[in-house]
Amino acid sequence: MQEVKALKEISNVNHPNEELIKTHCSYCGMQCGMNLRVNTKTNKIIGVEPRYEWPVTEGKMCPKGVTAYQQTNHKDRLLKPLIRDDASKKGTKEGFREASWDEALDLIVKNFKALQGKHGDDTLSVYSGVSMTNEKCYLTGKFARVALKTKYIDYNGRFCMASAAGGSLRSLGVDRGSSLPWTDLHQTDCLFIAGSNTAECHPTSMYRVWEVQNRGGYLIVVDPRETPIARRADLHLDLRPGTDLALANCMVHLLIKNGRVDEEFIKQHTNGFEETKELVALFTPEYTSEITGVSPEKLIRAAEIYGKAPNAIVMFARGVEQQSKGVDNVSAYINMALVSGKIGRPKSGVATFTGQGNGQGGREHGQKSDLLPGYRKITNPQHVKEVCEVWGIKPEEMPGPGVSAYELFELMDKKEIRGMYLLCSNPAVSAPNLNFVKNAMKNLDFMVCSDFYLSESAEFADVVLPTTTWAEDEGTVTNLEGRIIKINRAQKPLGECKTDWEIQIEIAKRYGKGKYFEHLKTAKDVADEFRLATKGGNADYSGATWEKIEKQNGVFWPCNEENVDGTPHMFLDKKFYHPDGKAKICALPYRPPAEEPNEQYPLRLTTGRVVYHYLSGNQTRRIPFLKDMCPEPYVEVHPELAKKYQIEHDQIIRLFTRRGEANYKVKITEAIRKDTVFVPYHFGHEQSINLLTNAALDPMSRMPEFKVCAAQIEKL
Numbered sequence: 001m002q003e004v005k006a007l008k009e010i011s012n013v014n015h016p017n018e019e020l021i022k023t024h025c026s027y028c029g030m031q032c033g034m035n036l037r038v039n040t041k042t043n044k045i046i047g048v049e050p051r052y053e054w055p056v057t058e059g060k061m062c063p064k065g066v067t068a069y070q071q072t073n074h075k076d077r078l079l080k081p082l083i084r085d086d087a088s089k090k091g092t093k094e095g096f097r098e099a100s101w102d103e104a105l106d107l108i109v110k111n112f113k114a115l116q117g118k119h120g121d122d123t124l125s126v127y128s129g130v131s132m133t134n135e136k137c138y139l140t141g142k143f144a145r146v147a148l149k150t151k152y153i154d155y156n157g158r159f160c161m162a163s164a165a166g167g168s169l170r171s172l173g174v175d176r177g178s179s180l181p182w183t184d185l186h187q188t189d190c191l192f193i194a195g196s197n198t199a200e201c202h203p204t205s206m207y208r209v210w211e212v213q214n215r216g217g218y219l220i221v222v223d224p225r226e227t228p229i230a231r232r233a234d235l236h237l238d239l240r241p242g243t244d245l246a247l248a249n250c251m252v253h254l255l256i257k258n259g260r261v262d263e264e265f266i267k268q269h270t271n272g273f274e275e276t277k278e279l280v281a282l283f284t285p286e287y288t289s290e291i292t293g294v295s296p297e298k299l300i301r302a303a304e305i306y307g308k309a310p311n312a313i314v315m316f317a318r319g320v321e322q323q324s325k326g327v328d329n330v331s332a333y334i335n336m337a338l339v340s341g342k343i344g345r346p347k348s349g350v351a352t353f354t355g356q357g358n359g360q361g362g363r364e365h366g367q368k369s370d371l372l373p374g375y376r377k378i379t380n381p382q383h384v385k386e387v388c389e390v391w392g393i394k395p396e397e398m399p400g401p402g403v404s405a406y407e408l409f410e411l412m413d414k415k416e417i418r419g420m421y422l423l424c425s426n427p428a429v430s431a432p433n434l435n436f437v438k439n440a441m442k443n444l445d446f447m448v449c450s451d452f453y454l455s456e457s458a459e460f461a462d463v464v465l466p467t468t469t470w471a472e473d474e475g476t477v478t479n480l481e482g483r484i485i486k487i488n489r490a491q492k493p494l495g496e497c498k499t500d501w502e503i504q505i506e507i508a509k510r511y512g513k514g515k516y517f518e519h520l521k522t523a524k525d526v527a528d529e530f531r532l533a534t535k536g537g538n539a540d541y542s543g544a545t546w547e548k549i550e551k552q553n554g555v556f557w558p559c560n561e562e563n564v565d566g567t568p569h570m571f572l573d574k575k576f577y578h579p580d581g582k583a584k585i586c587a588l589p590y591r592p593p594a595e596e597p598n599e600q601y602p603l604r605l606t607t608g609r610v611v612y613h614y615l616s617g618n619q620t621r622r623i624p625f626l627k628d629m630c631p632e633p634y635v636e637v638h639p640e641l642a643k644k645y646q647i648e649h650d651q652i653i654r655l656f657t658r659r660g661e662a663n664y665k666v667k668i669t670e671a672i673r674k675d676t677v678f679v680p681y682h683f684g685h686e687q688s689i690n691l692l693t694n695a696a697l698d699p700m701s702r703m704p705e706f707k708v709c710a711a712q713i714e715k716l
């Protein structure tokens with residue numbers, strides 16, 4: 001930390017003919033502070049420098065962050081709209097021609113209107129993502145419901161944050177991913193981290209993690225793989241994939257047994273303790289060890305460390321959330337904090353590692369099928385009324401709730417949905433059970449894709465719209481702390497590219513819905529309407545002006561008349577967001593993953609990330625350094641398993657499940673369980689591991705089980 005302070009004193013280098021534009025990384029929820037270097041003669045982005053003064057990351061960046069600037073002027077940028085003129089080439093890169101914006105937009109409106117005329121308004125769908133600013137996410141929700149008048153809108157956060165959101169809502173009554181600011185992390189006494197490959201996925205959190213240990217605190221990691229953070233942990237609980245619910249129940253069992261509960265807190269501020277106590281009685285270390293494969297000694301030690309720590313933070317990520325019981329897993333881990341009263345005060349709390357850059361903000365303002373701006377519910381008439389007042393429509397004109405992301409593809413398959421407007425997501429790589437999903441996209445009568453590179457999903461489109469990168473527009477995003485921050489424009493849009501909000505307004509006008517949109521002339525105009533639309537909701541951004549964000553190094557929501565400076569720490573008054581002000585301790589019976597190994601499929605397959613690539617890889621696979629560092633996917637296999645199958649390092653094998661198959665190079669490593677294999681998912685076409693994954697959905701969050709299914713290996 002000393003070193004960081006010294007670095008802060010150094011001002012950024014002064015280059016001639018250069019301007020530094022203060023902004024944040026385009027990728028993950030850390031949203032590291034960076035300055036983009038812009039050549040003032042060419043007005044082009046030419047490089048990057050860290051921002052030491054940014055309080056969350058203090059000059060830290062990862063390999064993706066330091067090369068992110070290379071996206072904007074990349075040779076692969078789409079510069080003009082593309083129209084498919086050869087339908088037989090659908091599903092490939094071929095068969096497109098360049099077109100003018102007028103031609104492309106007219107064609108979209110003509111086809112969308114024709115489909116709606118024949119099959120009803122809900123025949124269209126909008127599928128979006130959260131690498132976009134809050135303003136764009138907000139407008140996308142309004143665009144779907146007011147311009148297209150369809151109820152079918154959902155987004156890629158359904159594959160990402162939906163279970164964390166569901167668990168937090170159920171346990172705490174509100175879904176702000178972190179109950180405290182990241183600047184608390186290094187000050188706590190124990191970090192209990194489950195299902196997060198932190199060092200590769202949120203790398204710039206690691207200096208705070210190390211600081212906990214340097215101060216004599218503890219790090220406990222729950223992961224079937226010995227990831228870099230697990231290697232550094234005081235205790236690594238290497239459980240079988242899909243068994244967290246048992247492990248978390250065991251932690252609560254032991255906290256109760258050892259008297260490490262806060263009875264006063266439980267009595268005053270929670271419901272559900274007695275029921276939960278009864279349920280977790282079953283989860284003795286011995287019984288839990290049978291389910292999880294983690295030794296009773298380790299379980300006992302983990303509960304002892306967490307229980308004794310004066311302050312502790314329970315953290316989790318997709319490892320526990322991307323399961324058909326992801327919501328239960330999240331609530332079960334939050335139970336640890338609730339029974340021990342380690343929440344609602346500085347240095348203690350719960351946090352999920354929000355994935356995408358705007359994974360937090362993007363899920364709050366209306367891209368989710370059941371939500372409206374400010375985390376309002378589309379099924380709540382009062383909430384609908386409030387939003388209608390801002391939008392200028394009548395409540396009866398508001399479409400109802402739609403379905404989740406994967407279920408959209410099911411409806412495309414059934415021809416109940418015939419059109420899709422896709423933006424900011426690449427489901428042809430990132431969705432589960434890809435053989436089915438790709439067929440569903442092929443089955444569409446008309447599909448639009450907005451992206452700045454031709455993605456694997458754009459290959460299914462009839463019209464591709466060239467949009468801007470994050471560095472060509474301005475607006476706010478909400479980082480993994482719940483801190484609203486500002487992204488600034490470093491360069492004018494390249495070629496004929498338009499921002500997503502400009503495109504949507506153009507389409508709305510052509511749809512005859514101009515009066516609801518044409519007053520929005522700048523990103524700032526969208527921002528002002530957006531803030532107003534959140535006013536009074538749980539996620540209230542009304543006080544988070546761009547000026548305040550600049551002045552305060554970001555603003556934590558809720559920020560309104562009551563909390564004028566925002567809310568870095570949640571629940572300091574021990575008020576949770578359920579109507580009675582209490583949190584809910586949840587009694588959650590264990591259930592196994594949707595698919596358990598058997599004789600035919602004896603292995604557990606889990607999937608995830610590497611430090612060098614981002615999500616579907618459409619952005620990072622084009623960056624030379626990142627591509628060189630990780631050019632292709634592989635399958636991690638334990639030496640003993642390799643021996644059993646008589647396979648060797650670098651050998652190509654066939655991996656298959658009930659849904660699909662793919663060939664991968666073997667990477668032999670001791671850093672994985674003997675009964676589990678792992679494949680990173682950042683690759684497309686025949687290299688996609690999602691050809692194999694299971695789309696079993698969590699009953700509450702509708703999130704697919706990316707993290708565990710039954711698989712088998714075959715030598716080629």
Ligand SMILES: Nc1nc2c(c(=O)[nH]1)N[C@H]1C(S)=C(S)[C@@H](COP(=O)(O)OP(=O)(O)OC[C@H]3O[C@@H](n4cnc5c(=O)[nH]c(N)nc54)[C@H](O)[C@@H]3O)O[C@H]1N2
Nearest residue numbers: 195196197201241242317318319355356608609611614615
């Ligand atoms: N480098 C990089 N960083 C990223 C991203 C990226 O694509 N690349 N994406 C961003 C996004 S959108 C997200 S959502 C986050 C994801 O961040 P993480 O959730 O940290 O990443 P994953 O690799 O999906 O999974 C985390 C870990 O879960 C473990 N795991 C698998 N099954 C289980 C299980 O049953 N129980 C437990 N406890 N653990 C299990 C895996 O072994 C893996 O190490 O990262 C963000 N940051």
Ligand SMILES: Nc1nc2c(c(=O)[nH]1)N[C@H]1C(S)=C(S)[C@@H](COP(=O)(O)OP(=O)(O)OC[C@H]3O[C@@H](n4cnc5c(=O)[nH]c(N)nc54)[C@H](O)[C@@H]3O)O[C@H]1N2
Nearest residue numbers: 131156159160424425426430450455607615616618681706
């Ligand atoms: N097997 C497996 N599958 C997974 C996961 C897993 O762990 N395992 N993780 C899941 C998770 S957590 C996530 S978040 C999803 C992510 O899956 P995707 O949503 O498919 O991820 P991205 O690669 O970010 O896709 C974004 C696309 O939009 C483009 N883009 C970026 N910014 C903008 C913009 O501002 N506007 C427009 N129009 N386009 C833009 C990019 O070029 C890219 O093509 O994948 C999920 N899939």
Ligand code: SF4
Nearest residue numbers: 025028031032062065
């Ligand atoms: S940690 Fe995340 S936000 Fe920071 S530089 Fe890396 S990808 Fe970008």
Ligand SMILES: [Mo]
Nearest residue numbers: 159160355356
């Ligand atoms: Mo994600």
